[in-house]
Amino acid sequence: SVATNINSEASKAGDELQGLRDFRITPSQTTATGQPLTHYHSLLYSLLSWERPRATAISFASVIAFILAARFLPLLRWVFKFLYLSLGLMAAIEITGRILLAQGLASSFRPRKYYTIPKETVEAVLEDFEQLVDFFLIEFQRILFAENIVHTVVAFSAAFFSYWLIKILPLWAFSLLAVTVAYLGPLAYISNQEIIDEQIENAQQMINSQATHVKDLAGQQTAQATVLVKQYVGDYSAKAQEYIGRSRSASPELSKAPVAIKAEPSSPESKVRQTDFPEAPQDEPTSEPSAPEIKSELIPAS
Structure with a gap:
């Protein structure tokens, strides 16, 4: 009957929710740096991969209902x-x-x-919150440093479209769209996993071939540029040497040899003779008469 089916589905949903709540298994997989993952990796993977479809559907409906209630109902x-x-x-x-x-x-x-609140409960809540924060930090760094290139490309696409959508959509509509993509995106991938994986592999092969082609072209262009630069350097070096040679040949000071200066013989000095000098007086000098005495001698007395 209908009531029996409803009770059966409700019981199954309750069991799945309890199993999801108790699903706190730390995965054995580690990061590229060797760090262990948190139990939220297993929890969210189990939730978003629709391993427990009833629990995932209930959580999806609950989040959608909360967003719509916050938008249209005065909850505060x-x-x-x-x-x-x-x-x-x-x-x-x-x-x-x-x-x-x-x-x-x-x-x-x-x-x-x-x-x-018991101390054990507070410690458990704080530990759980720490695990949640570590989950977001680890996943952000794994995406940022391209531990999985597909995840990095998907995150880039989501951030790019979110940048433009946030300009035209209100916050509640953007949140509704983000939650819908987060829940239904993995479901669409799981339903068409073979086709999507094949397309991803083809895209990776095409990207690798294009990267190889670009690398070869870059190597050829680099080789051609190296040869051209060497040719230009050789031409300019030859022209510079030719210019320096012409400058040396055109300069008279540099081309002339040093002229030897002929030293003229100096004329012999004439010998000094004794007759070239006057004879020294031998008599003692006498005092000469003064002018009045000479005048008196010349004029006779009357």
């Missing part, structure tokens, strides 16, 4: 409305009880011990 207002109604009701009950019964009614429902 409802939260504050629930808070002020519950707090106001408890305050009214407490005040009424103290006035009428001389005893608070709300305080009578107070538990003997307030609820607290």
Whole structure:
């Protein structure tokens, strides 16, 4: 019957959800650097690969419903409305009880011990959060450093289209599209895995052949450029040497040989004779008469 089928499907869905919740197996595969992966790698792979189709469908529908509810329903207002109604009701009950019964009614429902989170639960949550952060960090670095070139190309395409779509789509529509692609993309790949793998292999072969062709062309162009550069260097070197030779032949100072200067014989010096000098006086010199005395001697006395 219909009720039996519904109960059976509900039981199977519950079992798959419980199995997905308990699926915390760290995979044996490691990264290219030898680091171990987290249990979120196994969890998300099991979720997005549709190994448990009912659990994956329920999670997909839940995420879509949350996005639509956040867009079209005033969830935040409802939260504050629930808070002020519950707090106001408890305050009214407490005040009424103290006035009428001389005893608070709300305080009578107070538990003997307030609820607290156990330390083991907090540590488990923090450890789980650490594993989640490590999952995103490891996957981002594996994609960034091209550990798998296909994943890097897919991530590049997603980032490129997201850059343009975010300009024309509101945030809720963009989130809806991203979640739909994240859940239905792996399903489409699994359904057509052989065809997609064949096309990917053909694309890789074509890329490798084109890369080899470009490498050969680059080698040929490099060889031709090297020969041409050597030829130009030889031509310019020959022209430079020819120019230097012409400059040396045109310069008279450089072409003339040094002229030997003939030293003229110096004329012999004439010998000095004793007769060339006057004889030295032998008598002692006498004092000459003064001018008045000479005048008196020349004029006779009257």
